[in-house]
Amino acid sequence: xxxxxVSIRSTPAGRSTAVGWTSGMGRFGAVFGPWxxxxxxxxxxxxxxxxxxGLAGVSSMVFIGIAALRxxxxxxxGETGQKLVTAG
Numbered sequence: 001x002x003x004x005x006v007s008i009r010s011t012p013a014g015r016s017t018a019v020g021w022t023s024g025m026g027r028f029g030a031v032f033g034p035w036x037x038x039x040x041x042x043x044x045x046x047x048x049x050x051x052x053x054g055l056a057g058v059s060s061m062v063f064i065g066i067a068a069l070r071x072x073x074x075x076x077x078g079e080t081g082q083k084l085v086t087a088g
Contacts, residue, residue, distance in 0.1 A: 003019055003022060003023070006019055006022045007019055009071050029056075033053070033056075036052060036053075037049055037053075040052065
């Protein structure tokens with residue numbers, strides 16, 4: 001779903017870059033999350049794991065909100081070049 005959302009919200013010229021960055025950040029998180037959890041457990045701070053991952057989730061929400069506000073402010077109707085297809 002995130003790839004579809006990013007491709008719809010991006011301009012045609014930057015669509016492949018936006019989807020690539022989204023894929024790369026997701027893969028980074030898939031590697032970094034388990035590593036961070038292992039480091040916390042190995043150092044005896046396993047109880048701080050929820051806090052660390054909670055902070056990551058909240059910061060992600062903030063960044064997604066900022067991106068949505070910026071793109072909503074700059075976007076014009078029909079700017080993506082895609083047509084709405086309706087059943088009928």
